[in-house]
Amino acid sequence: MEKEKSRFICQNCQYISFKWLGRCPECGEWDSFYEEKIRKGGLSRNSTFSYHKPKLLKEVKGYDQNRHATGMKEFDRILGGGVVPGSVVLIGGEPGIGKSTLLLEIGNRLSGSESSVLYVSGEESAAQSKLRASRLAIDSDYLYISSQTNLEEITHQISELNPKIVIIDSIQTVYSENYNSLAGSPSQIRESTAYLMRLAKQKEITIFIIGHVTKEGAIAGPKILEHIVDTVLYFESERDSHYRILRTVKNRFGSTSEIGIFSMEKDGLKEVTDSSKFFLRNSSTNENASGTAIVPTIEGTRSFLVEIQALVSASNLAIPRRIAQGIDYNRLCLLLAVLEKRGRLRFFNQDVYLNIAGGVKISEPACDLAITLAVASSLKNKPLLKQAVAIGEVGLTGEIRPVSFIEKRIKEAVKLGFRRYLLPYSEARGIKNLPEVELIGVKRIEDALEKGIKENMNA
Numbered sequence: 139m140e141k142e143k144s145r146f147i148c149q150n151c152q153y154i155s156f157k158w159l160g161r162c163p164e165c166g167e168w169d170s171f172y173e174e175k176i177r178k179g180g181l182s183r184n185s186t187f188s189y190h191k192p193k194l195l196k197e198v199k200g201y202d203q204n205r206h207a208t209g210m211k212e213f214d215r216i217l218g219g220g221v222v223p224g225s226v227v228l229i230g231g232e233p234g235i236g237k238s239t240l241l242l243e244i245g246n247r248l249s250g251s252e253s254s255v256l257y258v259s260g261e262e263s264a265a266q267s268k269l270r271a272s273r274l275a276i277d278s279d280y281l282y283i284s285s286q287t288n289l290e291e292i293t294h295q296i297s298e299l300n301p302k303i304v305i306i307d308s309i310q311t312v313y314s315e316n317y318n319s320l321a322g323s324p325s326q327i328r329e330s331t332a333y334l335m336r337l338a339k340q341k342e343i344t345i346f347i348i349g350h351v352t353k354e355g356a357i358a359g360p361k362i363l364e365h366i367v368d369t370v371l372y373f374e375s376e377r378d379s380h381y382r383i384l385r386t387v388k389n390r391f392g393s394t395s396e397i398g399i400f401s402m403e404k405d406g407l408k409e410v411t412d413s414s415k416f417f418l419r420n421s422s423t424n425e426n427a428s429g430t431a432i433v434p435t436i437e438g439t440r441s442f443l444v445e446i447q448a449l450v451s452a453s454n455l456a457i458p459r460r461i462a463q464g465i466d467y468n469r470l471c472l473l474l475a476v477l478e479k480r481g482r483l484r485f486f487n488q489d490v491y492l493n494i495a496g497g498v499k500i501s502e503p504a505c506d507l508a509i510t511l512a513v514a515s516s517l518k519n520k521p522l523l524k525q526a527v528a529i530g531e532v533g534l535t536g537e538i539r540p541v542s543f544i545e546k547r548i549k550e551a552v553k554l555g556f557r558r559y560l561l562p563y564s565e566a567r568g569i570k571n572l573p574e575v576e577l578i579g580v581k582r583i584e585d586a587l588e589k590g591i592k593e594n595m596n597a
C-alpha cells in the first residue's frame with residue numbers, strides 16, 4: 139500500500155511544516171497546527187479539468203454584461219448589481235439567522251428555463267427543504283434539491299444537471315474522499331472550497347457557499363477561505379430583533395461597503411428598502427430630549443439617517459469611563475479633547491457613553507459634528523435645535539471641515555421631514571436649489587455649539 143504523506147499547516151498564517159509544532163515559528167500562535175494528509179493524485183489532478191487555451195484579453199466578455207439580477211434589490215446591490223457567472227459567494231452567519239431561507243429564495247428567483255438551480259443541502263433532508271419551500275411559497279420548475287455531502291457526488295450531479303447556479307448548504311458538511319480528515323475540518327473546508335472555486339470558473343456557474351460562524355465570529359475553518367472566494371457576505375442580526383443586516387466583507391465585483399436590510403417574517407425574508415426609517419424607527423419621539431443628534435451617513439452607494447445618542451454623567455472614578463458603541467473609541471476621545479480645548483467644556487470628571495442606534499457601525503468623519511453636538515447637548519442637558527441634522531468633519535483646531543456628497547445627504551434627510559441643517563460654512567454657500575430648508579453654516583466648533591444647542595427652550 140502506498141504510504142500516505144502528511145503535512146501540518148498553521149490555521150492562523152498558513153505556515154507549512156512537515157512535523158507537528160506546538161508554536162508557529164512564523165506568527166507565534168500556540169496550538170495552531172492541523173494535520174493534512176496528502177494522497178497521490180488529489181483533487182487538483184482530477185480529470186474533470188481539461189486544458190483551456192489562453193484567450194485574447196479584448197475578446198473576453200466583461201462581467202457586467204453577464205450579470206443576472208435576482209430582482210431582490212437589497213441582494214443585487216450588495217453583489218454590485220446582480221450575480222456574476224463563474225463566481226463563488228460565501229455567506230457566513232450564526233446558525234438560525236436565515237442563511238438557508240435567503241438562499242432558497244435567491245435560488246427560486248434565479249431559476250428559469252434557461253438556468254436551472256441546484257440546492258445541495260447537507261444539513262436538511264429533501265423533505266425538510268420542501269417544508270421550508272412551501273412556507274416561502276416556492277414552486278419553481280427549475281429548482282433541484284439534493285441532500286448530499288460527498289464532493290465527488292456533488293460534482294457528478296453538477297455534470298449531469300448542468301445548472302447555472304449551485305448552492306452548497308453548508309461547507310462544513312461537505313467532504314472529499316481524497317482527504318482523510320473529517321467533514322468540517324480545516325483542510326476539508328479549504329480544499330473543498332478551492333475545488334468548488336475551480337469548478338465555478340471552469341463551468342461558468344455561480345456557486346453560493348453557506349458557512350457557519352464560530353463563537354468568535356469568524357467563518358469556521360482557516361481564514362484562507364475568505365481569500366479563496368470572490369465575494370464574502372455576512373448575515374447578522376440585531377439582538378432580539380427580526381431585522382437582519384447583510385454586509386459585504388469582500389467583493390471582487392463591486393463595492394465592499396454596501397449593506398442590505400431584511401426582516402424575517404412568517405413567510406420568509408422581506409427586503410427593507412427604506413433604510414432611514416429602519417434606523418430611526420425607535421428614535422426619541424421627545425424632541426426636547428438632550429444628548430441625541432441625527433446625521434445622514436453614506437454606506438457604499440446609499441445614504442441613510444442614523445441617530446447618535448450620548449450620555450454624559452458625573453463620574454466617581456479616578457479615570458472616567460469612555461464607552462463608544464458603533465464608532466471608533468479613539469475618535470470619541472479625540473472629539474472630546476477638541477470639545478475641551480476649543481469648546482471650553484469639561485469632561486475630566488464625567489463618564490461619557492456613546493451609542494449609534496440600530497446597531498450600525500460608522501467610520502466616516504462626516505459624523506463628527508453630530509457626535510460632538512450630541513455629547514455637548516447631554517453635558518449641558520439641553521436639546522439640539524428642533525428638526526435639525528448636523529453634518530461635518532471636526533478638525534483638531536476646532537474647524538468644521540467639508541464632507542463628501544453633502545447634497546445627497548441633505549436630500550435623504552429632507553425626505554424624512556428634517557428642515558434645519560448645521561453644515562460646514564463653505565458648503566452652505568454652495569447649495570442653492572433647496573429653498574424649503576434652513577442651512578446654518580458653521581465655521582468652528584464654538585460656532586456650532588452656539589447655533590446648534592437650544593439655550594432657550596422655546597427656540
Ligand code: TYD
Binds near residue numbers: 236
Ligand atoms: P434558517 O434559514 O434555517 O437559518 P440558517 O440556515 O442560517 O441556520 O432560518 C431559521 C430561522 O428562521 C428559524 O428560527 C425559523 C425562522 N423562519 C421564519 O421566521 N420565517 C420563515 O419563513 C422561515 C423559513 C424561517
Ligand code: MG
Binds near residue numbers: 237
Ligand atoms: Mg441552514
